[in-house]
Amino acid sequence: MMVRSTLKYLAPAAFAACLTLGAGVASAQEPIKIGAFLAVTGPAAFLGDPEQKTLEMYVDKINAAGGVLGRKLQLISYDSGGDAEKARTFAKRLIEQDKVDAIIGGSTTGETMAVVPLVEQAGIPFISLAGAVVVIEPVKKWVFKTPHTDRMACEKIFVDMQERKISKIALISGPGGFDKSMRAECLKVAPKYKIEILADETYGAGDTDMTAQLTKIKNTPGVQAVLNAGFGSGPAIVTKNYRQVGVPFPFYQSHGVASKEYIKLSGGAADGVRLPAAALLVADKLPDSDPQKKVVVDYKNAYAERWKSDVSTFGGHAYDGLWLLVDAMKKAGTTDKAKVRDALENTKGFMGTAGVVNMSPTDHMGLDLTAFRMLVIKNGDWELGN
Amino acid sequence: MTVWPRLAQARTGGLAVLVLVIALLPLALTNNFYYEVAIQVGLNAIVCVGLNLLIGYAGQISLGHAGFYALSAYTSAILTSRFGWPPGAALVVAIGSAGLVAYVVGRPILRLKGHYLAMATLGLGIIISIVIATEDRITGGPDGMAVPPLALLGFPLAGERVWYWVVGVMLVVAVWLALNLIDSPVGRALRALHGSEVAAQVAGVDPRRYKVMAFVISAVFAAVAGSLTAHYAGFITPAKATFLHSIELVTMVVLGGMASTFGAVVGAAVLTTMPQVLTALKDYEMMVFGAVLMLTMIFLPRGLVPTIGAAFARWRK
Structure with a gap:
């Protein structure tokens, strides 16, 4: 009995050893290695956790369906904890030791930017899951990204404002990387949409009351709407205070609050808030004619079924990254890094x-x-606003 | 005949072992990832050797050393990338400025003792961390900033293998300086302070002067590692300035063994490589990491190197 079960374990091991020895011959059967470094724990875990789960889930699904190019996928994932230096070390590990075929990762902009020089030097396709514009601007040969940029969020909001004849606004933003980057981008693109920013208020990390800033905004003559560029608990507090102070203007938030958590935290105060977000949030409410409906509904249901929790747009970024890569590998017909890169670009x-x-x-x-x-x-x- | 007794001393023998390890390690480093980890061990070890002078010998605590580390890293980064300074000059200014800040701040706060000193250094670290995270126009804010590569006499330092030797040499120099300092009158004065401040004062040691000296020296060591890290990594974020990083540094010193220069090196090596080894455990990584630390402190309370060293000495008798 003992011997037989040992043999059962040994046999595949011996087989694997033979494979490794004859690697040159058997290369077609080796798995395609996809490396990932994500902020699964730490302050950015709300990004990394759904990303990790999404990757795991779809690598399993793809393998169950026969893999890509007749080969299985192998996911090698490390937890960077959101730390840029760790991310860089793990990226090096993926490239040098694990010898992956492509990398998905970098939940935050800092992690991504720390890794960019490495992937550029090694020449390996890299799909970032970070938001800021700097990731793709200027264009870097091997670096791609899936999330919308903060600049797009500003532009979407400004277009909406133009439609509603709003041209003079107040800005209030927080201390995080997301907040600061978005504030800077909004200030940059505002003139293009003839939006005038009359007040530019900020709050600190861990502030629990923003009534002072909001009172100031309320008393600034000419303001027609308020935009809050923020992430985490800050926007929820701003929203509550916004109603308490009784600011009478339309209130805009960014895609940074696109989670049910925000609505919960701000109580009833979030009603009436307008924000730009991915279609995933309103998957069920999209009209059947919407070409995106199938993708988002399928992802949403699959995620809910496997992990018993609500889907988030962040996991969606990983979904897009993985499928873009698979798509590119299929088109290229190989995992050759340069060819996959070209396919990605096309x-x-x-x-x-x-x-x-x-x-x-x-x-x-x-x-x-x-x-x-x-x-x-x-x-x-959430309701579709237009 | 004359060589062996000298090699048996920690000061020469230990240093010889360290040089040997650094010289032979590349044989085991089969790819650039291993080099990367080795370089990080070296850089952390430089900080810890300095911090150990303050904590282990002078008996003063600092929970703000990540501040000096980051201050120097950012000074280097800003001077080279925003003002176009040559990296060498920026390095000198960065290290000098961290030393200056340590001196100016150290004089008043080293009057404090125990918890109060810990709090003051903690505050200092947090202030530096906040300034770096909020002055985003200069520092790039929470997303960090890129740093140009270091050049030595016109040759750019690039690649893990080159950096390995740079960091290796710096570490040997740091350890050599620390060992010599400890065996000098200054070192004896510091240890006297650690034992009893009053007794030391009676013996003619000016406590404040020596404490500030140890504080500045340890800050300079941290600054050297900070600047080098910035240039080596090519990218820095405010995470390196946080309280957590300060704690990590202190933990390395305590784990390796306080008042043991080689303990600091070993502590840095263990705590830097362990997370890489433990990644195979996935979700249990942090739990095992914590358990290893706890067990070490329970069973080896004086730290790895002093406890094992004492056991070895007993065994030889």
């Missing part, structure tokens, strides 16, 4: 959870403003 009409992706040599994200939907919060739920 991605056209790819339907992801973030929107339609049309990459080009000058655009390594490939999303336009249609990728964002303008949502409005009604009775504690």
Whole structure:
């Protein structure tokens, strides 16, 4: 009995050893290695955790369906904890030791930017899951990204404001990387949409009361709307205070609050807030004619079934990254890094959870403003705003 | 005949072992990832050797050393990338400025003792961390900033293998300086302070002067590692300035063994490599990491090197 069960374990091991020895011959059967470094724990875990789960889930699904190019996928994932230096070390490990075929990862902009020099030097396709514009601007040969940029969020909001004849606004933003980057991008693109920013208020990390800033905004003559660029608990507090102070203007939030948690934290105060977000949030409410509906509903249901929790747009970024890569490998017909990169760059009409992706040599994200939907919060739920 | 007794001393023998390890380690480093980890061990060890002078010998606590580390890293980064300074000059200014800050701040706060000193250094670290995270126009804010590569006499330092030798040499120099300092009158004065401040004062040691000296020296060691890290990594974020990083550094010193220079090196090596080894455990990584630390402190309370050293000495008798 003992011997037989030992043999059972030994046999595959011996087989694997033979495979490794005859690696040159058997290379077609080796798995395609996809490396990932994600902030699964730490302050950015709300990004990394759904990303990790999404990758795991779809690598399993793809393998169950026969893999890619007749080969299985193997996911090698490390937890960077959101620390840029750890991310860099893990990226080096993926490249040098694990010898992966492509890398997905970098939940935050800091992690991504720390890794960019490595992937550029090693020449390995890298799909980042970070938000900021700096990731793809200027264009880097091997670096792609799936999430919408903060600049797009600003533009989407400003377009909505123009439609509603709003041209003078107040800005209030927090201390995080997301907040600061978005504030800077909004200030930069505002003139293009003839939006005048009359007040530019900020709050600190861990502040629990923003009534002072909001009172100031309320008393600034000429303000027609308020935009809060923020992430985490800050925007929820701003929203509560916004109603307490009784600011009478329309209130905009960013895609940073696109989770049910925000609505819960701000109580009833979030009703009426407008924000740009990915279609994933309103998957069930999209009209059947919407070309994106199938992708987002399928992802949402699959995620809910496997992990028993609500889907988030962040996991969607990982979904898009993995499928973009698989798509590119299929098109290239190989895992040759340079060819996969070229195929990625030539991605056209790819339907992801973030929107339609049309990459080009000058655009390594490939999303336009249609990728964002303008949502409005009604009775504690998302509604399509237009 | 004359060589062996000298090699048996920690000061020469230990240093010889360290040089040997650094010289032979590349034989085991089969790819650049291993080099990367070795370089990080070296850089952390430089900070810990300095911090150990303050904690282990002078008996003063600092929970703000990540501040000096980051201050120097960011000074280097800002001077080279925003003002176009040559990296060498920036390095000198960065290290000098960290030393200056340590001196100016150290004089008043080293009057404090125990918890109060810990709090003051903690505050200092947090202030530096906040300034770096919020002055985003200069420092890049929470997303960090890129740093150009270091050049030595016109030759850019690039690649793990080159950096390995740079960091290796720096570590040997740091350890050599620390060992010599400890065996000098200054070192004896510091240890006297650690034993009893009053007794030391009676013996003619000016406590404040020596404490500030140890504080500045340890800050300079941290600054050297900070600047080098910034240039080596090519990218820095405020995570390196946080309280957590300070704690990590102190933990390395305590784990390796206080008042043991080689303990500091060993502590840095263990705590830097362990997370890489434990990644195979996935979700249990942090639990095992914590358990290893706890068990070490329970069963080897004086730290790895002093406890094992004492056991070895007993065994030889």
